[in-house]
Amino acid sequence: MEDRKLTVRAVERALDILLCFTQDSDLGLTEIASKIDLHKSTVHRLLATLEEKGFLIRNPATEKYRLGIRIWELSTHLPAFDESAAVLLPSMERLRDRLGETVSLYLRDGIERVRIQAVQSQQAIRRVAQIGARLPLSVGASSKVLAAYAPPEVLRELLESSEWPDYVEKNVYKDQLNEIIRLGYATSFEERESGAAAVAVPVTGRSGNVIAALSLSGPVSRLSRDTLVEYAAILKEAASEMGMMIP
Incomplete structure (x- = not known):
């Protein structure tokens, strides 16, 4: 029973951190x-876990944290998507x-990319893009764009990955x-x-x-x-234009 109480307390504290x-x-x-009235040593352990699981991202330069990619993935199952993705939707539709x-639209999470927003083609033959899909950075136009502008340590991890x-x-x-x-862009064919x-x-x-x-993206017959x-x-x-709409 005591172990169960400790586990629940840890979950509550982790959620309190996210709510900050x-x-x-x-x-x-x-x-x-x-903000949550806890010792820094306890908070540090919880932050490390949240960062490892992708719920938080730490900026090495400032030692500050911000919400991570996992939050985006969770939000895709809500009736309304994250505000930033929603703001960009009209531009994507145009x-x-x-x-x-x-x-x-993709974000990088480690050595993977996550599709956070998509607008499907209205043509009979089209490529269907599932929001929330997680894909490797090794292949694909979007993957290579995100890898090209990623920090050097990310590229090293990617190239040394067993996958x-x-x-x-x-x-x-x-x-x-x-x-x-x-060139400022990437292309991919199959x-x-x-x-x-x-x-x-x-x-x-x-x-x-x-x-x-x-x-x-679309079929090679048209592209x-x-x-x-x-x-x-x-x-x-x-x-x-889209970059001016978000921080």
Whole structure:
């Protein structure tokens, strides 16, 4: 019975920590400990667990925490999505209506990407994008965009991962990332799905950091390499406007 009480207490404390972020977006250890009236050593252990599970992200430069990707994933099962994703939805719909293909928005979580918003193509033959889907960073246009602008330690972890696909040559992959930074976009042809092509661009927030990848995807029968390069310029313009809407 005592163990059960301790477990419940730990859950309550972890939830109290998450609730601290309803009023502040970035909080340090001391601030959180003060808000929930707990010793910093206890809060530090809980923060480490929440960070490991993806519910919080720690900024190494400021030692402050903010909500993590798992919150986005949970929110996809609610009637209304996260405010930021909802704010960007009209822009994504306009992009879909203009180009006629499925438009998606991805965030990076470690060495994976998570689709936090999507607008499906209205054409009979289309690529269906499931919100909340978690995908590796090793293949795909959006994956390579997020990897290209990720910190060096993330790229090292990705390349050393035991789940790295054997058919992807690491040197070729690294060359592709350098090319993405030079061009400002990435393309893919049947890298992850047979018959599918995509183009993706980075979304840079007002802070100047790349915070997401905006992509357009559809069947290879409609999306040739020349078409994707043409669409890349349009996505860049849309991504620039979207980046001004979020921090």
